[in-house]
Each structure stands twice: as C-alpha cells, then as structure tokens.
Amino acid sequence: MKKFILTLSALSILLLCFILLNxxxxxxxxxxxxxxxxxxxxxxxxxxxxxxxxxxxxRIINREDTIxxxxxxxxxxxxTSLGFVAQDLKKVQYDNVEAVGSLILEPLFIFxxxxxxxxxxxxxxxLKLGVGPDNSGTRLLAETILQLYGIxxxxxxxxxxxxxxxxxxxxxxxxxxxxxxxxxNNNFVFQLGTNPNLQIFSxxxxxxxSRKFDYLYAETVKAGGFDLINSLPEQxxxxxxxxxxxxxxxxxxxxxxxxxxxxxxQEFRSPNLISDAATFPSMDYINDLPINKRAKEIIDLPxxxxxxxxxxxxxQLAGTIDKFGIYLSYILTLVVVLRxxxxxxxxxxxxxxxxxxxxxxxxxxxxxxxxxxxxRKDLENLKVSENYFKKxxxxxxxxxxxxxxxxxxxxxxxGKKIRxxxxxRK
Numbered sequence: 001m002k003k004f005i006l007t008l009s010a011l012s013i014l015l016l017c018f019i020l021l022n023x024x025x026x027x028x029x030x031x032x033x034x035x036x037x038x039x040x041x042x043x044x045x046x047x048x049x050x051x052x053x054x055x056x057x058x059r060i061i062n063r064e065d066t067i068x069x070x071x072x073x074x075x076x077x078x079x080t081s082l083g084f085v086a087q088d089l090k091k092v093q094y095d096n097v098e099a100v101g102s103l104i105l106e107p108l109f110i111f112x113x114x115x116x117x118x119x120x121x122x123x124x125x126x127l128k129l130g131v132g133p134d135n136s137g138t139r140l141l142a143e144t145i146l147q148l149y150g151i152x153x154x155x156x157x158x159x160x161x162x163x164x165x166x167x168x169x170x171x172x173x174x175x176x177x178x179x180x181x182x183x184x185n186n187n188f189v190f191q192l193g194t195n196p197n198l199q200i201f202s203x204x205x206x207x208x209x210s211r212k213f214d215y216l217y218a219e220t221v222k223a224g225g226f227d228l229i230n231s232l233p234e235q236x237x238x239x240x241x242x243x244x245x246x247x248x249x250x251x252x253x254x255x256x257x258x259x260x261x262x263x264x265x266q267e268f269r270s271p272n273l274i275s276d277a278a279t280f281p282s283m284d285y286i287n288d289l290p291i292n293k294r295a296k297e298i299i300d301l302p303x304x305x306x307x308x309x310x311x312x313x314x315x316q317l318a319g320t321i322d323k324f325g326i327y328l329s330y331i332l333t334l335v336v337v338l339r340x341x342x343x344x345x346x347x348x349x350x351x352x353x354x355x356x357x358x359x360x361x362x363x364x365x366x367x368x369x370x371x372x373x374x375x376r377k378d379l380e381n382l383k384v385s386e387n388y389f390k391k392x393x394x395x396x397x398x399x400x401x402x403x404x405x406x407x408x409x410x411x412x413x414x415g416k417k418i419r420x421x422x423x424x425r426k
Contacts, residue, residue, distance in 0.1 A: 031082035040084040065135035089288040098292040101281040107239035110201040121149040130166035130178035138181040184273035193226030219274040243285035255319030261298035358385035362414040369421035
C-alpha cells in the first residue's frame with residue numbers, strides 16, 4: 001500500500017505542476033464578428049475587454065458577409081473558435097458548432113420617409129428599398145419577408161448600402177424605405193425612432209409571419225419606447241425579430257466557455273425596447289444547434305453564482321484544473337482499478353523482474369553447489385537473492401498469481417538445497 005501511495009503521489013505532483021504552469025500562460029482565441037461598429041463587433045470588443053481580465057486574449061476578425069461566420073466556426077481547420085449568428089440554420093447541418101447562448105433579439109425595423117402612405121408591405125412595390133449589403137443578415141431577412149408579398153427586384157428597386165448610408169439617403173430623398181436589422185438596445189435605433197424626417201412602419205402581420213418561420217419572433221415596440229416625453233412612437237409598433245446567438249467550436253476549452261458565459265450573464269441582462277430585464281442571455285431561443293452543456297449550466301445558475309472551482313479559486317487556476325481535471329480523474333480511476341485488480345504498477349513490474357532475475361541466480365548457484373564448493377562471493381549472492389522471496393508470499397495480480405507463487409516457493413526450496421550442499425562440502 002505504501003508503494004501505491006507513493007506512485008499516486010508522484011503522478012499527482014507532476015500533474016499539479018503542469019496545472020500551475022499552464023495557469024500562468026495566456027490563452028489565445030479568435031472570434032468572427034460583423035462590420036465595425038455593429039452589434040457583433042461591439043459585443044466582441046466587450047468580450048475582448050472582459051476576457052483580458054482572465055488572461056484570455058481574444059482576436060477579432062470583422063467581416064461584412066455575416067451569414068458565413070458560422071462556416072468558419074464549423075471549419076475544423078479554421079482558427080475561428082467563436083462567432084455570432086442571426087439567421088435561419090435549418091438548411092445546413094453544422095457538426096462542429098454548439099450554441100453558447102442567445103444575447104438579444106434583433107428586430108427588423110422598417111423606416112420610411114415621411115409623406116408615404118404605407119399600410120402594408122404590398123405598398124412597397126415600385127419603391128426604392130434599402131435592403132442591406134449582399135450576404136448580410138439584414139439583406140437575408142428583408143428579402144425573406146418581402147418575398148411573402150411577391151416583392152423582388154423585378155417590381156422594386158433594391159439598394160445594397162449600409163445602415164448609415166441608407167439613413168442619409170432617406171433624409172436626402174434618395175431612398176423610400178430602409179430595413180434596419182439592429183438589436184433593440186442600439187443607440188442608432190433611437191436616432192432613427194426620434195428622427196423627424198422618418199416614420200416607422202408597423203408590420204401588423206408579424207404574428208402570422210413568425211408562425212411561418214420558427215426562428216422569427218413577433219415583438220412589440222411600445223408607444224413612447226423611443227421618447228416618452230414626445231410619445232414616439234405614438235402607438236405600439238409590431239416588428240419581426242430574430243435572436244443573436246453566440247456560437248463556438250464543440251471542442252472549445254470548457255474554462256473559456258465558463259468565462260464567456262459568466263460575462264454574458266453580467267453584460268446582457270438589461271431590459272430594452274422589446275425585452276424585460278434578465279430575459280437574456282438565454283437558451284430558449286436556440287432551435288437548430290446543439291447547446292453547449294457547460295454554457296447552459298452557467299446561464300441556468302442564479303445571477304452571480306459560479307461553479308465550485310471558479311467560486312473559491314483564482315480563475316486561471318480553476319480554469320486549468322477544470323480543463324485537465326477530467327484527465328486526472330481518468331488517471332485516478334485507472335490507478336484504483338489496477339490496484340484492486342492486482343495489475344502490476346511500475347514498481348511492482350520492476351519487482352517482478354527482479355524476482356525472475358534472482359530466481360535465475362538461485363538456479364545457477366544450485367547447479368554450482370551440486371558440483372563444487374561455493375565461494376564467498378557466491379554466498380553473498382545467495383543471501384541477496386534469498387531476501388527477495390517470502391514464505392507467505394501472496395501476489396495480487398490474478399493472471400500470473402499461480403505461476404508467481406510456484407516460482408516463489410521453488411526459490412525458497414532452492415535456497416535450502418544450496419545451503420545444504422554448501423554444508424556438506426565444508
């Protein structure tokens with residue numbers, strides 16, 4: 001048992017040294033975000049700032065084609081470990097991606113220049129529509145909604161500029177309608193909603209549309225939501241919205257998932273135009289992706305709570321133990337199983353080799369003692385070899401137990417015969 005404890009202690013010390021060393025190293029990961037200044041980008045910058053406190057360096061890659069972010073995260077050869085999605089994902093299966101959580105709902109705000117009498121999307125035919133750049137979330141959702149009413153580039157003019165340019169074009173009279181897919185807490189939304197040159201369009205069929213697409217949600221911007229004093233909007237406005245989800249590679253370090261999930265709980269729980277406080281982050285809006293179990297565990301905990309390790313240890317140390325703890329549990333389980341099945345651990349293997357070596361020495365000394373007198377060196381070797389064998393030897397390793405006991409007993413008998421032969425030749 002003493003040798004077992006020593007072996008286990010040595011393994012534990014080595015692993016602990018590795019854990020301590022690893023806890024001081026900076027972890028580097030990459031996140032794919034949208035255009036600079038957008039919600040994806042500002043959220044990535046927030047994560048970068050907060051993760052730096054935990055010795056995690058987050059590199060941000062900005063891209064215009066946001067609907068392709070998930071492809072990078074799904075690619076095993078890509079360095080991109082994290083990203084944002086706000087789109088329908090049913091048509092493609094992403095085997096290497098998990099959802100870390102939904103951060104917020106993004107309504108599709110529709111603003112038009114004042115003076116236009118627009119009561120339905122049917123009235124958008126023949127107008128200049130700002131639908132957003134190619135492969136952007138705004139463009140994809142705007143076209144999806146417009147197609148329900150038979151509106152396309154053959155009966156309307158599609159303009160593919162950014163949100164800020166669409167705003168300028170509407171104010172200058174160069175655009176009739178602009179589609180703005182923005183989170184409900186975005187300052188730009190309030191600028192739009194209080195702009196005297198713009199009027200917000202209420203999508204009164206949002207509930208019907210949401211029942212056609214399971215990733216869309218019918219929401220309401222309450223009267224006065226933009227400006228209580230001036231009652232803007234003057235009445236409730238119906239919008240269609242979709243969730244912004246943070247995604248990660250399936251093999252992302254669990255300690256990083258814990259860090260990110262705890263940050264999400266602190267930074268994305270505030271109320272906004274269409275959601276109550278503590279609605280987000282959430283797993284309730286995840287439909288077409290597997291959920292990261294560790295992230296769900298953190299999000300489901302009461303606010304301010306953390307798993308045991310992270311609550312009582314410095315984050316870097318807790319994270320490293322969390323990362324390698326499973327391997328330590330495997331080692332401990334294996335050692336215990338091998339111990340109680342009698343499997344020879346390293347020291348015992350060495351001892352078994354020495355048993356065989358000294359048994360061979362006894363055989364040689366027995367042969368020599370039968371023919372001639374043993375020398376002083378031979379007697380010293382005899383004494384050393386005899387000490388390796390015991391009268392009540394009971395090996396634990398069941399597979400070779402019978403053979404080992406027989407060899408032990410034979411060695412004891414050989415020792416007696418050798419001494420008898422030596423006595424007779426004195």
